[in-house]
Amino acid sequence: MREAGYRYNQNVLTILGYALIVGLPLLFVLLNANFYIMGLDLGGQENLLLLFSDSLMFILFLYPMYVLYDKSEQDEEVSIKMLIGCFIHSFGPILMMSLLVMLGVYVGIALFILPGIILLPFLFLFPFMYESSITFKQWVKKTIAFHNEHLITIWVQIIFWGCFVYLLWAAFLYAASNFEMQPIAFAILRMVFSLIVYPFVIFGISGKLIELEREDIRR
Amino acid sequence: MKYVKVIGILLLVMTVLSFLLVIIIPNYYMHSAILFLISYGLLGFLVRNWKYPYFSGYMTACLIVIANTIFGDVILDIPLLFTPDIGFWSFIFAITLTMLSVFSFRKFDIGGEAA
Numbered sequence: 001m002r003e004a005g006y007r008y009n010q011n012v013l014t015i016l017g018y019a020l021i022v023g024l025p026l027l028f029v030l031l032n033a034n035f036y037i038m039g040l041d042l043g044g045q046e047n048l049l050l051l052f053s054d055s056l057m058f059i060l061f062l063y064p065m066y067v068l069y070d071k072s073e074q075d076e077e078v079s080i081k082m083l084i085g086c087f088i089h090s091f092g093p094i095l096m097m098s099l100l101v102m103l104g105v106y107v108g109i110a111l112f113i114l115p116g117i118i119l120l121p122f123l124f125l126f127p128f129m130y131e132s133s134i135t136f137k138q139w140v141k142k143t144i145a146f147h148n149e150h151l152i153t154i155w156v157q158i159i160f161w162g163c164f165v166y167l168l169w170a171a172f173l174y175a176a177s178n179f180e181m182q183p184i185a186f187a188i189l190r191m192v193f194s195l196i197v198y199p200f201v202i203f204g205i206s207g208k209l210i211e212l213e214r215e216d217i218r219r
Numbered sequence: 220m221k222y223v224k225v226i227g228i229l230l231l232v233m234t235v236l237s238f239l240l241v242i243i244i245p246n247y248y249m250h251s252a253i254l255f256l257i258s259y260g261l262l263g264f265l266v267r268n269w270k271y272p273y274f275s276g277y278m279t280a281c282l283i284v285i286a287n288t289i290f291g292d293v294i295l296d297i298p299l300l301f302t303p304d305i306g307f308w309s310f311i312f313a314i315t316l317t318m319l320s321v322f323s324f325r326k327f328d329i330g331g332e333a334a
Contacts, residue, residue: 025235029234029238037294040294049294088227088228088231089224089227089228090227091227091228091230091231092223092224092225092226092227092228092230093220093223093224093227095227095230096223096226096227134220135220136220139220
């Protein structure tokens with residue numbers, strides 16, 4: 001966490017630029033999609049869509065920040081242009097993969113819940129394991145091998161950072177509950193919160209994952 | 220993965236441009252026509268120097284049309300999927316435009332290095 005904070009402080013301008021140019025429109029579209037989906041009636045399936053678009057806010061935002069952390073740890077300079085390029089090139093594969101995993105989770109929950117829960121961490125693991133010139137097969141193989149190797153650590157990371165974001169968001173909402181909250185104010189509050197906190201969370205997780213990968217290579 | 224990357228780029232361009240063009244062009248038909256031209260022209264540009272450019276352009280255009288139709292039908296509740304007329308014409312226009320743009324980008328070598 002200290003390392004993540006240090007790197008965040010080091011790259012704060014790049015992060016801000018990326019958040020304003022890419023993150024803000026992305027969250028804007030997805031939050032509006034959320035408000036639209038809330039009004040739909042698809043017989044219960046709209047809740048799944050809601051969950052999916054909620055997680056997409058984190059997943060689609062993720063890969064360039066991971067690249068930024070990786071590069072800044074090796075003392076390389078990263079420009080905003082490169083981050084945007086990363087985002088554009090990783091958008092399709094990550095969107096498709098998360099759609100597939102979400103379908104798997106949907107089917108898995110229908111099959112007595114447990115398979116769905118087993119599949120869930122892959123939703124957050126796949127974007128971290130993405131590389132610019134990787135084939136589909138290699139990507140899946142690498143991710144499954146990594147997941148089997150470090151199952152407990154991954155779950156601990158997910159639970160820890162989930163609690164972190166949840167508690168912070170609760171405090172934010174409590175502080176903002178003094179004011180009257182229209183849906184649009186809620187959306188703006190959530191956007192600002194996400195754009196500030198998500199890079200930090202991603203830095204924390206990617207620091208841990210890079211450490212684990214290095215340990216694997218040493219063996 | 221190359222195909223998925225191109226589809227992702229096109230989806231991004233379509234989403235961003237459709238929001239931006241609304242401000243500039245108030246006419247609905249002009250808006251969709253220009254969006255169509257730009258996005259499928261870009262598709263032809265992106266696949267122009269692959270190993271099988273025409274086939275790749277054809278398949279990717281088909282996939283994008285299917286994805287758009289399913290999205291419109293399921294989420295936006297616009298009956299596109301089982302309307303033969305609309306399906307037929309969107310496929311025809313998308314594929315023709317992609318073929319034309321691949322052909323012209325290769326023929327006149329715009330953007331360079333067309334094999």
